[in-house]
Each structure stands twice: as C-alpha cells, then as structure tokens.
Amino acid sequence: MSKITAAITGVSGYAPDYVLTNQELETMVDTNDEWIVSRTGISERRILKGENQGTSAIAIPAVLDLLKKTNTKPEEVDLIICATTTPDMVFPATANIIAAETGLVNAFGYDLQAACSGFLFALATGSQFIETGKYKKIIVVGADKMSAIVDYTDRATCIIFGDGGGAVMLEPNTEGLGIQDSLLKSDGTGAQFLHMKAGGSRRPATQETVAAREHYAYQEGQQVFKFAVKGMADVSAEVMERNNLTADDVAWLVPHQANKRIIDATANRMGVGSEKVMLNIQKYGNTTSGTIPLCLWEYEPQLKKGDNLILAAFGGGFTWGAIYLKWAYDPK
Ligand SMILES: CC(C)(COP(=O)(O)OP(=O)(O)OC[C@H]1O[C@@H](n2cnc3c(N)ncnc32)[C@H](O)[C@@H]1OP(=O)(O)O)[C@@H](O)C(=O)NCCC(=O)NCCS
8 A cells, every 4th residue: 555645735824904014013113114124024914803803713714715625524624733822712722712613523623832833843743643544634723813922012023923824734645745754843942032921830920920011922033033044944954955855856945934034044055046935924924823824825826736845934942843745736
C-alpha cells in the first residue's frame, strides 16, 4: 500500500471588515505612516468590532466557507485543531466553540498555543493524525483577535498586530502530495522578550494588574526581530537542504507575516525571488496564527498541483519552524 501523506484539500480565510489604517493610528499614538511602512511593511490591519466577539467569530465564517468549498458535510469531520493565542475564553477550547457553531458533531477538538508559529505547529500535528490512516478529515484553524491583547497606547506594538485567520482541510493522499517534512523548534528562554504579564495562573487578573496594563502583549521589539530573522531563515534553509530543494524547486515561500524585513531576510537566505513570496502584511499586519492561512487563501488561485511550498514562521516563546509541502490541487 502506498504511503499516506496529509494534503491540504481546501483553504478559506476571514478578515473582519473594519480597516485600521496607519493614518488612524497617527491620531491614537505618536507615530506616522512613513515610519510604520518603512520599519514593518504594514499600511493597514483589520479589527474585529462588536460585543462578545472573540476569535471564534473569525474562525466560524472561515470554517463554514471551507466546508462549502470542499463539499464536506460537517458531520464528516473527525478533528478540529484551533491554533490561537487569543482564545474566546481561557477554557473551554475555542475549537469546541467553533465545532458547535459549524455543526462538527462527530469531531473532537482542541486548541494549540504556539504564538505566531501556532498554525505551523497545528498543521504538523494534524498531519500526524492523517498519516496514521485512522482520520480522514481534519480542519486546522489559525486565527487570532490580537486587538483583544494589544495596548493601543503603546506605539511599539499597536502598529504591528491585526485580527484575522483562516482554515485548511487536511485529507489523506496516496500520490505523494501534501506535507513532506516539518522542522519545528522552541526555546523558552525567549519568553522574556514577548509575553503577556498577567491573566494566566501565575498572575491572575486583579485590579492592580489591570491598572498596570499587564493584560496586553509585552514585546522587546529589537530582540524579537534579531531572533526572528535568524530563526525563520535558518529553518527554511535547513528544510530545503535536507529535502534537496534548490531555490528553483521552490514555487512559493509562505512566510509568517511579522515584518516585511524578516520576510525579505528569509527569502534572501533561501535564494528565492520576491515574485515567489506570498505577501499580504501591508493589508493585515501580523495576525499571529492567522497569517499563513490568510496567505494560502489569497494566493490559492495561483497555486498548482505539485507546487513545492515552504511555510515558515517565528513567534513568541520563542517558537519557530518550517514545513515543506506539495500543493495537492489545481485552481478550481
Ligand atoms: C517593533 C519593530 C517594528 C520596531 O522597529 P525597530 O527598528 O526595532 O525600532 P526600535 O525599537 O529600535 O525603535 C527605534 C525608535 O523608533 C521609536 N518607535 C517605536 N515605535 C514607533 C512608532 N510606532 N512610530 C514612531 N517611532 C517609533 C522608538 O521609540 C525608538 O526611538 P528612539 O530611538 O528615540 O529611542 C521591530 O523591532 C520589529 O518588527 N520587531 C519584531 C516584532 C515582531 O515581529 N513581533 C512578532 C513576533 S512574530
């Protein structure tokens, strides 16, 4: 029997309607469009507005569209993994909330938290279930409502992040398509540079933590930048090398959209030209777990069966990694 690989058989995305432009940010903090664009590549990002709207409000429309696009009945789905750093609630898992709202009555579900590498880690995890032969349809979601944990008085972080996400369907493939290799890393000594100080079990919410603005993402940008440039470029180059891929063999680099300069450094290290790099950071900013599925969704019409894709990410933790996959279908 031929080997079972896990192939992406459909992708969908969702970006909330509200557009937060650099010009609007200029009215909120001491910054300007030129600084933001030159340092990050970001011009605007989307924000999820409305009461009682959590990350599931981003994921649900993406999953419903994915089910439609892939002609999947909700009850056929075996598992849903939701990568997110901004779950609707500490518990239960946002995956369960999404499953309930989209009719995935036979699926089990759980969340996976690996900051900006969350979608990659979840994709690698989901692929293992498919490779066993026991699971046939798995939805992997990457979504974040970063506006829930961004301090809009901190100009160093509020310019970067946005809300959005997407979902992919994973199914078994016996033609050698789908996920070929993954290289995932983490280093907890990096936690000090990017974290949320309160709201977890170490420092539960108190009036003091709220007053001290400790429920927002804390970041030492330069340190994160330094590690991200090296981490994302290293794993991308290594995954190419150990699969004997040259730059010519790579059809697309699908990088986490953290900062245009980090993306450029990764592409340079791989020797891949900018025409092969998926890029939408200018429109969405850094949506954490959402960036890679949002890229795949937007570029889906350009992807061909057999295309070699390298997905790469870096995030808080630190976490980082790369996945090499062969795209499994032509544009529909
Ligand atoms: C955050 C980031 C854009 C800042 O860019 P940078 O070039 O490192 O800028 P610095 O932090 O060195 O700050 C340079 C100056 O710009 C100022 N500055 C910071 N944010 C600013 C803003 N939004 N507008 C204008 N000036 C700003 C700083 O105060 C500093 O001023 P000073 O020199 O007078 O002290 C950059 O470090 C970065 O992208 N880091 C990685 C972040 C990331 O990807 N996080 C997610 C992980 S996946």
